[in-house]
Amino acid sequence: MPLYLNDDQKMLQDSAADFMKGEGNVAHFREFRDKNCKDGFSHALWKQFAEMGFTGILVSEDEGGLGLGHTEAGVVLEEIGRNLTPSPFLTTAVAGVEALNAGGKALRDKYFPGILSGDSVLALAIDEGPKHRPDQIAMAATREGNGFKLDGKKQFVVQGGSADTLVVAARTSGSAGEDKGLTLFAVDTSASGLSRDSVRLVDSAMAAHVEFDGVVVDADAVIGEVDEGSAVLQRMLNAGRAGSAAETLGVGAGAMDITVEYIKGRKQFDTIIGTFQALQHRAAHLYSEMEIARATVLKAQQMLDEGSSKAEMMVSVAKAKASKATSLSVKEGVQMHGGVGMTDEYDIGLYMKRDRALSEFMGDANYHTNLVAEMHGY
Amino acid sequence: MSDLESFRAETAAWLEANCPPEMRQPVVDESDICWGGKNPTFKPGQKEWMDKMAAKGWTVPDWPKEYGGGGLSRAETKILLQEMGRLKIRSPLSSFGIWMLGPALLHFGTEEQKLHFLPPIARGEVRWCQGYSEPGSGSDLASLQTSAEDKGDHYLINGQKIWTSYADKADWIFCLTRTDKSTKHKGISFMLFDMTSKGVETKPIVLISGQSAFCETFFTDVEVPKTYGDDVSSVVGEVNRGWDVAKYLLGHERSMISGDGSSGATSLGSKFADQYGRDEMGRLDDPMLRAQMAEMDIDVLAFRAMAERFGDTFKANLCHPAQPNMMKYAGTEINKRRHELIMSAGGSEVLEWESDASNGGLTARGWLRTKANSIEGGTSEVMLNVVSKQILQLPNA
Numbered sequence: 001m002p003l004y005l006n007d008d009q010k011m012l013q014d015s016a017a018d019f020m021k022g023e024g025n026v027a028h029f030r031e032f033r034d035k036n037c038k039d040g041f042s043h044a045l046w047k048q049f050a051e052m053g054f055t056g057i058l059v060s061e062d063e064g065g066l067g068l069g070h071t072e073a074g075v076v077l078e079e080i081g082r083n084l085t086p087s088p089f090l091t092t093a094v095a096g097v098e099a100l101n102a103g104g105k106a107l108r109d110k111y112f113p114g115i116l117s118g119d120s121v122l123a124l125a126i127d128e129g130p131k132h133r134p135d136q137i138a139m140a141a142t143r144e145g146n147g148f149k150l151d152g153k154k155q156f157v158v159q160g161g162s163a164d165t166l167v168v169a170a171r172t173s174g175s176a177g178e179d180k181g182l183t184l185f186a187v188d189t190s191a192s193g194l195s196r197d198s199v200r201l202v203d204s205a206m207a208a209h210v211e212f213d214g215v216v217v218d219a220d221a222v223i224g225e226v227d228e229g230s231a232v233l234q235r236m237l238n239a240g241r242a243g244s245a246a247e248t249l250g251v252g253a254g255a256m257d258i259t260v261e262y263i264k265g266r267k268q269f270d271t272i273i274g275t276f277q278a279l280q281h282r283a284a285h286l287y288s289e290m291e292i293a294r295a296t297v298l299k300a301q302q303m304l305d306e307g308s309s310k311a312e313m314m315v316s317v318a319k320a321k322a323s324k325a326t327s328l329s330v331k332e333g334v335q336m337h338g339g340v341g342m343t344d345e346y347d348i349g350l351y352m353k354r355d356r357a358l359s360e361f362m363g364d365a366n367y368h369t370n371l372v373a374e375m376h377g378y
Numbered sequence: 379m380s381d382l383e384s385f386r387a388e389t390a391a392w393l394e395a396n397c398p399p400e401m402r403q404p405v406v407d408e409s410d411i412c413w414g415g416k417n418p419t420f421k422p423g424q425k426e427w428m429d430k431m432a433a434k435g436w437t438v439p440d441w442p443k444e445y446g447g448g449g450l451s452r453a454e455t456k457i458l459l460q461e462m463g464r465l466k467i468r469s470p471l472s473s474f475g476i477w478m479l480g481p482a483l484l485h486f487g488t489e490e491q492k493l494h495f496l497p498p499i500a501r502g503e504v505r506w507c508q509g510y511s512e513p514g515s516g517s518d519l520a521s522l523q524t525s526a527e528d529k530g531d532h533y534l535i536n537g538q539k540i541w542t543s544y545a546d547k548a549d550w551i552f553c554l555t556r557t558d559k560s561t562k563h564k565g566i567s568f569m570l571f572d573m574t575s576k577g578v579e580t581k582p583i584v585l586i587s588g589q590s591a592f593c594e595t596f597f598t599d600v601e602v603p604k605t606y607g608d609d610v611s612s613v614v615g616e617v618n619r620g621w622d623v624a625k626y627l628l629g630h631e632r633s634m635i636s637g638d639g640s641s642g643a644t645s646l647g648s649k650f651a652d653q654y655g656r657d658e659m660g661r662l663d664d665p666m667l668r669a670q671m672a673e674m675d676i677d678v679l680a681f682r683a684m685a686e687r688f689g690d691t692f693k694a695n696l697c698h699p700a701q702p703n704m705m706k707y708a709g710t711e712i713n714k715r716r717h718e719l720i721m722s723a724g725g726s727e728v729l730e731w732e733s734d735a736s737n738g739g740l741t742a743r744g745w746l747r748t749k750a751n752s753i754e755g756g757t758s759e760v761m762l763n764v765v766s767k768q769i770l771q772l773p774n775a
Contacts, residue, residue, distance in 0.1 A: 003687035004696055260770050275775040280766035287765055288708045291701075292684045299683040314679070321680045372679075373672035378651035378662045 001302055003295060005075070012072055016079040019052060024085030026347050032086055033204040039162035040206035041086040043118075050118025055093040058101065058239070063108060064116050069305035070239060074246030074297060081250020084347075084354055086205065088121045088159040090247060090361075095240035096122030099167045099184060102232040103223035107186055111165060123163035124240070125154035125187075125210055126233075132156075132363040134169070134233060139212070141170035141183055147218035148172065150187070153211050158361065160208025161198025163189055167236065168212075172227050182229035184236075185221045192216070203353040234312070241315050241362045242304055245297045245322040248358045252290055252326030255351040259283070259333040262348075266338075279336060286325075286332055293318075293325035313375050316368035323358075323365040330355045385454055390461045396430050398423035401468045407740060408589075411472050414502025416549045431470035432501045438476055441484065445492050446500025452693050474543065475499035475506040479552045481630050482568070486615040486623050494610045495570070507573070509539040509553030509595060510624070517760050519554075520563050520621060524597060526555035533557075533569065533612075535577075535600040541754065545580040545593035548573050558618050567613050568620035571602040587746035588731070588739070629702040631755045646716070647671035650723045667723060674719055677712050684708065700768035707761035710751035717745040 005013060024045055032042060049055050057073050059065020066072070073094050080089060092115060100108050114120030126134055139152030150170055160166065166187045174181025189196065193215040196208045224232040260283055263274035273279060300318035303311035330352035334341035341348050359365065400423030405411065412424040431437050434448060440455045441447025450458065462469075480499055483492055498504040515522040524537025535555060545551070551573055558565030573580075577600040582590035602612055615623045650671065651662040662668040688705050691697035720741060721728055728745075730736035752758040766772045 002690035002694065003683065004691050004694070260772070264771075264773065271775070272773055274772045277763070277775075280770075280772050281759070281762040283770055283772065284704075284707075284762040284765035287770060288704045291704060292680050292708060295684040295687040296680045298687065314683070317676050317679045317683075320676050369669070369672045369676055372675050373647055373661070373668060376645040376648045376672075376675060377660070378645070378647040378656070378668065378671070 001306070003298055003302070005071070005298075009071060009075055013075045013079070015052070016054070016076045017082075019048070020079040020083040020085045023048060024080070024087065025083050026350065029084045029086055029204070029350070038198065038206070040159070040200070040204060041088060041162070045085075046087060046121070047118040049087060049089060049093075050116060054089065055118055056116050058094060058097045059112055059116060060101075063112050065112070069301070070242050071298070071301040071305055073239075073243055074301045077243050077246040078250035078253070081247035081252075081354070081358075082254035084251070084254075084350055088123070088162065090240065090243050091124055091159050091163075092120065092122040094243040095124055095236050095362075096165075096167055098239035099124075099223055099232055099236035100186070102235045103184075103186075106220060107223060111186065114164070120165065121159055121163045122165050122167060123157050123160040123208070124236070125157045125160070125166045125168040126362075127156045128152070128154060130155075132360065132367055134237065136176045137169050137171060137182060138176045139168075139170040141172050141185065143172075144216060145218075147216060147221065148183075148185070150185070150212040150215040150217065153209065155207075155209045156360070157196075157208040157210050158205060160189075160210055161196055161206050165189065166210065167223065169229060169233055172229075174227075179230050181227050182233060183226050184223040184229040184232045185217055186223055187215065187217055187221060201357050203350070203357040205354075205357060237362055238304055238312060238315050241319045241368075242297070242300050244358055244361045245300065245315070245318040248319075248322040248326045248355060249290075249293055249297050251351050251355050251358065252293065252322070252329035255326070255329045255333040255348060255355075256283075256286055256290055258348055258351070259329075259336050263336055273336075282332055282336075286329055289325040289328055293322045296321045313372060316363075316371045316375070319363060320365040320368040320372070323355075323368075326355045327359065327365075382453055382457060386457045386461065389458055390465070392434075393461055393465055393467055397465070397467050398426050400424075401427045401470075402466050403468075404466070405468060406737070408591075410468070412468075412470065412502070413473055413505055413544070413547070414471055415473075415505025415547065416503070417547070418502075418505075427468070428470045428502045435500065437471040437502065438480065438500045441480065441496065441500065445484075445496035446498075447496075452690070471502045473499065473502070473505060474508050474548075474552075475504065478508060478627050478630055479506050479570075482552070482614055482623050482627050485626060486568075488611060490609045491611060491614065494606065504549045505544070505547060507542050507545045507548035507551050507595075509542055509545075509551045511541045512538060513540050517757055519624070520566065522554055522556060522566065524553070524555050525559070526557050526567060526569060526602070528557070529601075531604055533602045533604065535569075535571075535597045535602055537597050539595040539597075540583075540592075542580070542593045542595040543591055545573070545595045546582055551578075551595075552614070554620055554624055557620075563621045564618055566620040566624070567617050568615055568623040569602060570612050570614065571600070575600050575602070577601075585746070586749070587743040589743060589747070591747075628756060629699075631706075645671075645675050646719060646723070647675055654723065667719075670719055671723075674712075674716055678716070681709060681712055698769050700764050703756070703761040703764040704769070706756060707752075707758050707765070710748075711758060713751050714748045717748045721745045 053066055054076050056065030057068045061067035100111055141148040141150050166189060168185045168187050169182060171181050172183040193213045195211045198206050198208045201207055263279055266273050296318040300314040303314050333348045334352055337348050340346045412428055435443055435446060436448045439448040439450045439458050443449040476499060483495055512522050526533040526535050551571060553569050555567050555569050556565055557567040577598040579596040580593040583592045584590050605611055647662055655663040657663050724741055728741040731739040
């Protein structure tokens, strides 16, 4: 498969770009931020996502979706990133759906209709500390009657406040650090004993601290097999990481485009500042980094879609590289804008804040760099 | 099984059956690279492997069969290279004829030129060198002064080239000459001639690595016929339009040098962890070095994906014409960093310049060699200029 988008994917890209630019653009983002919306996104827009078919990209055709892959999900995510579109797409339709794809049919039948119609929101309850450490998950799920009782705390549950359902990773046996003994659950947020404290993040997205105080779920809530959740978690993380790398790429590309346009127009010393070699070389270096990041993201998506056994390595490469390139893009962006780059009026700072939040989602560049070393056996 | 899957299986089987064992050893130094030519120095296995691959057209797998190539599609070529990589099989033949002159002739050459010059390149019979840079024309290559005076049935060449790779070992040269002094870019021609012609002299240049891969090349009243035989022109493309050919080739050269970024893409960290020691967790026993190695692994894997994407988009005419400049910049900068890291990991042992233990200072010489990557074929600074102007459309001062 050549490493560029095919004609169908390009068509999807065009329609996603038009849609985000038209309906989910930066003005829309500002509107929802400024009215201090408690969900942080527009439910009407989320319904439109569903009407466009986006929420069914990773749902099989048999189950009413489009039966497409990570490459197509990434196409939509890149446009979300480029336009700073607030939506629960990444947690619900990408990572959430992939977790459910790894489980049984009953759960898919239960949750997919709401996702396909744009009525449901899923969030992921993985992290237990300020940094992403999925191998250290310690939250307990103990057997109780026909099901399990969940006790513990999760944080950085993005869209956790508006979610109907959480995908929760907890320990049914063993201890932190062990592969076996993890189990994933689909838990309705209306469950008794579950409390959520939703907070606004630096990028205006909403994330929740979630406390589980004896939350009882029955055995049907288990995604996959009891004690064998590592594989389900890994599949969900692969999707979420590749997806977040794609969104990050969109943020970086958007920031670069804005910045290059800006330095083509801004005059100082009676000269367009974009004529200065000091800025030209930095802009060209940034372009090079973004191009390389784009290649890694597409490669990771294609490898996931092919079911390659080496996909996990490439997903980490993509997450790390996209994060670094985009971080460079937003930092150069603010600096090259000068004083106005510090103002809320200009958009470039919004891109910097979104990049910061996305980089922490499912592991930052350092986390994935370390993973690559471990996968290489050193 | 799909056609490509069966091609992969057949290719792997043929490679396994035919590749001499010596050609499955890692390339250690320059003498392990097979350059062919009229005065070749073959190590055991090299000639056999070159001839076997040439017979299948696989020294130049994607060239058309009528010019000595294998006639393979891009997908098939990729598979052949992947299988050679997987089986750790060396390239059968390296040459500037394959990398540079060949693509130029395939694009700009007449049918007669293709039939005359390409098959001997594919068979490794003629070794070519490139006459581009001059002492006063480096980054500003189009200012070159080596003159080719029209003398009716021949051109008379006078001037000097510099940084001519392996000029002292090459049989023929593809050379940029000035055929019109009244104009800059539109007064240059792309000429082909024999390095044994009267009036050609070469002098190797000793580099900081102690090696001499480059020469100064002097031309004094060298007579170059206008045609070889009846109908093979010594000029590629039109007279005075050699810059078009040179620009096209610079694209190839830039993507070729950029390829260094992903070469030897085995993980540095796993290699050095064995040699350096591991902690109780099995990690490389120097956390800072480990972190740098891991970052390098990521950059090398990332650049490999970039190279694949560049190749795919280039073939499909989807990439920006200036994209090779970005590739050259990124690839060479990664390669330089990679060798800095190798030196750092080696510590004092790789400082030894002539000892047997250091294999004659191989690591240090290789490190110094990479410093030229971002100078030759267009400096990193020129690459960034081109990207900023042609791709980002930033204005001129």
